[in-house]
Amino acid sequence: MNRQQLFEEIKKKKSYLCVGLDTDIEKIPRHLLKTDDPVFEFNKQIIDATKEFCIAYKPNIAFYESLGAGGWESLRKTLAYIPKDCFTIADAKRGDIGNTSSLYARAFFKNLDFDSITVAPYMGEDSVKPFLEFEGKWVILLVHTSNKGSEDFQLLQTREGKFLYEEVIFQSQLWATPDQMMYVVGATHEEKVGAIRMLAPSHFFLVPGVGAQGGNMEHISKVGMNQQCGLIVNSARSIIYASSKDDFAEAARKESLKIQNQMEKLLAEYCR
Numbered sequence: 001m002n003r004q005q006l007f008e009e010i011k012k013k014k015s016y017l018c019v020g021l022d023t024d025i026e027k028i029p030r031h032l033l034k035t036d037d038p039v040f041e042f043n044k045q046i047i048d049a050t051k052e053f054c055i056a057y058k059p060n061i062a063f064y065e066s067l068g069a070g071g072w073e074s075l076r077k078t079l080a081y082i083p084k085d086c087f088t089i090a091d092a093k094r095g096d097i098g099n100t101s102s103l104y105a106r107a108f109f110k111n112l113d114f115d116s117i118t119v120a121p122y123m124g125e126d127s128v129k130p131f132l133e134f135e136g137k138w139v140i141l142l143v144h145t146s147n148k149g150s151e152d153f154q155l156l157q158t159r160e161g162k163f164l165y166e167e168v169i170f171q172s173q174l175w176a177t178p179d180q181m182m183y184v185v186g187a188t189h190e191e192k193v194g195a196i197r198m199l200a201p202s203h204f205f206l207v208p209g210v211g212a213q214g215g216n217m218e219h220i221s222k223v224g225m226n227q228q229c230g231l232i233v234n235s236a237r238s239i240i241y242a243s244s245k246d247d248f249a250e251a252a253r254k255e256s257l258k259i260q261n262q263m264e265k266l267l268a269e270y271c272r
Contacts, residue, residue, distance in 0.1 A: 001087050001115050002136065003179050003204070007228040009055045009085055014264040016229050017256060018056035018089065018206070019046065020236025021078065023063050027241060029248050039067070039074040042248075044081055046240050049253035053260035056087035056232050058206075079112060087232070088115045089206065093142065095120030095127050102130040109134040116140050118184060118206070121168050125175055132176050139181050143168055144196060146186025146209030169199045178202040185224070187215025187233070194223030201226060207233045217259075221266040229271050235259060 001009075010016050023039050032038040047057065059078060064071035082088055094104040094117065101119075108114045109131075116138035119128055131139045144154055144165045154165040162170070172181060178200075185196050187209035196205070205224060209215040210233050217233065224231050239259075243251035 003228065006055070006087055006204070009087070010229045010267070013053065013055055013260070014267060015053055015055055015260045016231050016233055016263055016267070017054040017259050018058050018087075018232045018234040019050050019054045019239055019256065020091070020208075020234050021046065021057055021059040021063075022236045022240065023059075023074075025067065027244070029244055029246060031246060037070075037074055037077065039064070039071065040077045040081075042240075043074070043078045045249040046252050047078075047081055047083075049249040050239065050256040051083050051086065053253075053256040054086065056089060056234075057082050058089040058091050058234055058236075060236070061090055061092040076112065079114070089140065089232075090114040090117040093118045093120050094131075095123055097123065098126040098130055101127050102133075105131045105134060105137075109137045116182070118142060121172065125171070128172070128175060132180055137180075139176065140206050141168065141172055141181060141183055143183040144185050144189055144192055146188040146215070150186065150189070165196075166199060169196065173200070178204070182206055182232075184208065187217075187220050190216055190219050190223075193220055197224050197226065197230075202230075204228075204230050204232060207231055210235055217262060218266060221263075221270050225266075225270045227271070229267065233263075 021043055023042055025039055028038060028042045032041050035041040059075060064075040090108045108117045118140045119131055120142050121128055156164045158167055182204040183200060185193055185205040185207055187207050207220055210217050239252050239255045242255045
């Protein structure tokens with residue numbers, strides 16, 4: 001899915017919501033454990049309930065690989081079930097020396113056919129470039145994340161006085177265009193989102209931290225949107241675990257609809 005196609009989906013659905021499929025077998029409703037593949041059955045019902053209101057799905061790979069071979073099979077089936085008009089994100093946070101990154105890229109782009117993958121830039125250009133060699137696929141680079149420990153390194157200053165995350169943005173724009181690369185920008189650092197938009201005016205941002213982590217949707221949208229929206233806002237726990245009972249899918253539908261309604265108003269106000 002290219003950038004224009006992604007924007008068309010945003011306009012069509014009046015939404016820039018991404019549903020995070022952080023499916024924890026310890027948290028899904030107990031009755032699903034009787035099915036052949038509880039993780040896939042949970043995801044299937046969540047997708048059916050939310051696909052009308054979201055433009056992307058983001059499986060967090062750790063939740064699947066922790067289950068061994070069965071978890072990878074659940075992931076494969078989940079990917080096959082996601083509608084083709086939805087953008088898919090492998091939240092894998094990979095990043096290694098070049099030949100290893102090439103194999104990670106092959107795994108997620110060729111074998112699993114994700115549209116995109118989150119990548120850690122700490123090891124530099126040669127660890128990121130292999131992911132950029134797959135036509136039509138996206139790298140989503142970790143820039144300023146939503147976790148508490150993000151300040152340990154991302155806010156360190158260089159000799160020139162730049163924050164480390166600013167240097168990552170500057171250098172990475174020499175590697176790829178806004179048609180190949182997005183940035184992870186955490187919603188919990190609201191004061192930084194507008195500044196990052198100034199540094200990367202045309203890029204899409206994947207924004208975690210809205211919802212259970214406390215990020216403010218309206219503020220993020222006001223300072224973060226560009227002419228093609230430029231935002232993919234992820235929500236996981238507040239949607240997929242809106243209920244722990246038999247009505248979990250209906251509860252997820254209601255929560256995603258509520259978010260979509262808010263996004264529709266924000267798109268009309270800030271995406272011009």
